[in-house]
Amino acid sequence: MLKVLAAPGPVSYPMIAATMRNHDILIDFGKEGKADVILDSTVSLVRRGLRLDYITIKGLMVVSPDIGNRMGVWRKGSAADVLTRALLDKKGLKSQLVYSDDMGKLKEMLQNGEVDSIVVASVISKGKTFEELLGIPGSCGVHVNGDREGFISAYQEGIDIMKQDPQGSAEYVMKRLPVQVNPKMISDLPKVVTLLIERTSDYSDFEQLVKRYI
Template sequence: MVTVLTPPGPVAYPIIASTMKRRDVKVVFEGNAEVKLNAIPLLNEVNYVLVSRMLVITPGLGKKIAVWKKGSANHILLDLVLKLYNHEAEVVFTDDPAEVYKLYKEGKADSAVVTTAVTRDGLYFEDLLSAKGFYLPGICGAEGLNEDFETAYLEGIDLFKEDPEGTSEYVADNLPIYRPSTFIESIFKNSEYSLRKLDKPYVFRKA
């Protein structure tokens, strides 16, 4: 039996999917657990990279950039990019992730930090950071080594590949917040999900 602590975001989707078939996986959204999932900037250290190429700045680095929630991983990564590129921009925050792209489309910002469920037209954070010599192995990961977690997460990815629609509906029904199953299906299709065990734990360093 393995307990996995996760926020209800994209990193959670495969581990939730695994509970369709497995009874030895417990997914919790608060408290503590052997394995913790989160965006890489929010983990103490990273043992597994789980989701890559999921976050873009669309259409590019503007002068007024919309981003979800002050202090979120999206904001931390944007702040890092702005510092590394010595790029001055006004940052526009919203507490509603669905509002970020809307602010851009309505002209209240000239660029936005969004997931690939919204668009793949833009600059990927891994590429932006790599160009400045900053290594970011992915967007989301896990802290805490556990073999049961490894097999469960990979099984969840396989379930998405076998039946994207049905698996997305199951995950949507088992989240503590509302997310349309179409959003879940889209983010899985347009991002890179895997389980990459790192030889040495990765520690995110802010610039």
């Protein structure tokens, strides 16, 4: 049995999808506890002091349409917030940040001219990724304590399922998440991000960057 501790966001979707076929996976949602596999954003893994073994998603969060003077940012203290503040410092800019827990509302704020830029998931709006703007290794990743081959096999199977059956897997994943998510945001994910299992190399610069802004 592969025990997984996952943040209930996009990083967990392929692993949930894998359980459509693989019943030897036990997933707990949250950020506290121990498991064979821990899935979270790359920022959160560094924040938690966990080794970042693999990158699993690239291009999840974007700045849309570009860096603005008044920027709407998803959730204060989130990975998006940490990376936005790091980006502004890197560019030497003093943009005003406006926070919201609702990505849909942020998009409305941009359309209404309340902000001139937003930081949201790429399934919400097109934009420039933090991989492009800040050179981060990836948006989400995994810390593996146990069976690496078991993790790789299961996660890759989940990626394949999401690509082969976007609607069916989205409905399945949505019903098993502890939070409410529009199934279209799940089914569209493989179209707008890169889902992969990439072994990390030296990410010390990224680690130092995150620790500077958390």
